[in-house]
Amino acid sequence: MAQSYKLFTSCLWQTTSAVVSTEQRLYLFDPAYFPNEVEAIADYVQSERNGRELVLVLTHGDWDHVVGVGKFPDATVIAQKEILTAGRIEGKLNKAKKFDGSYYVVRSYEVGMPKFTKLVEDAQDWQEVFFLPVPGHTPDQMATLFREQKLLVVGDMLSNLEFPFIDDSGAYLESLEKIERLVLQGEVEEVIPGHGVPAKGREEILHRIERDRQYLVDARAVVFEGIANNVEEDVLKEKFSQLTYDGVSIDEHLRSSHDQNRDQLCKEAISQKG
Numbered sequence: 624m625a626q627s628y629k630l631f632t633s634c635l636w637q638t639t640s641a642v643v644s645t646e647q648r649l650y651l652f653d654p655a656y657f658p659n660e661v662e663a664i665a666d667y668v669q670s671e672r673n674g675r676e677l678v679l680v681l682t683h684g685d686w687d688h689v690v691g692v693g694k695f696p697d698a699t700v701i702a703q704k705e706i707l708t709a710g711r712i713e714g715k716l717n718k719a720k721k722f723d724g725s726y727y728v729v730r731s732y733e734v735g736m737p738k739f740t741k742l743v744e745d746a747q748d749w750q751e752v753f754f755l756p757v758p759g760h761t762p763d764q765m766a767t768l769f770r771e772q773k774l775l776v777v778g779d780m781l782s783n784l785e786f787p788f789i790d791d792s793g794a795y796l797e798s799l800e801k802i803e804r805l806v807l808q809g810e811v812e813e814v815i816p817g818h819g820v821p822a823k824g825r826e827e828i829l830h831r832i833e834r835d836r837q838y839l840v841d842a843r844a845v846v847f848e849g850i851a852n853n854v855e856e857d858v859l860k861e862k863f864s865q866l867t868y869d870g871v872s873i874d875e876h877l878r879s880s881h882d883q884n885r886d887q888l889c890k891e892a893i894s895q896k897g
């Protein structure tokens with residue numbers, strides 16, 4: 624099948640904005656980030672739309688993914704319902720405003736609260752897509768499956784650039800499993816992550832799933848067993864820093880994210896211990 628989408632990639636973190644065309648609608652994911660990049664996406668949407676409904680889907684509420692919504696005032700806006708958890712999106716929008724302020728980024732539209740048309744609670748079919756909540760990186764993350772194209776837009780997971788950035792490791796593992804099931808059933812042949820380049824074909828997708836799962840399992844083992852056995856903090860930190868991802872030691876520029884994962888897992892282990 625010919626490629627049925629166009630992918631825009633921001634200079635900030637290689638954040639992706641996919642535009643997927645179906646017969647009746649144009650779907651736009653996470654328009655990001657800098658004003659000229661969002662303008663280019665808007666121009667493309669305008670040229671391709673041909674009177675069709677524009678459906679803007681937020682994969683999750685992180686600031687780098689939600690900043691461009693105001694540029695598309697007549698879109699049908701859809702997200703997972705957790706995005707509205709008390710104060711969550713407001714905090715993220717403030718982070719975007721703070722970033723823009725400190726780097727003198729000026730926009731022609733307001734970075735404000737999106738007007739949601741639909742909030743997704745559970746996995747469900749909607750028009751020509753299937754919405755699947757995939758929490759783990761954030762509680763509000765949601766994947767969208769284009770059934771005919773066998774294309775899955777997942778948000779911040781299964782990236783070629785990085786290991787999982789964890790908010791809830793148990794939920795993350797379950798979300799990987801849900802996606803793996805779809806792949807094994809032959810329902811997904813391409814995955815678009817929130818950062819980096821798409822994974823094409825079963826083998827590459829399963830590889831990305833497996834290396835993310837292995838990292839999560841190894842990281843949980845170090846922290847959960849360490850805390851259960853009252854291992855000294857310095858020893859645990861040292862052991863955690865020696866973890867690898869896909870057989871390679873953790874990249875210098877991802878060290879702080881790796882350390883944040885350790886802190887998150889410590890919280891999970893302590894709350895489990897009671």
Ligand SMILES: O=c1ccn([C@@H]2O[C@@H]3COP(=O)(O)O[C@H]3[C@H]2O)c(=O)[nH]1
Nearest residue numbers: 636685686687760779784785788818
């Ligand atoms: O390549 C990247 C870049 C960023 N992120 C996430 O986006 C979040 C934005 O807010 P934050 O800066 O507090 O944390 C960031 C990360 O959780 C990601 O998953 N992959």
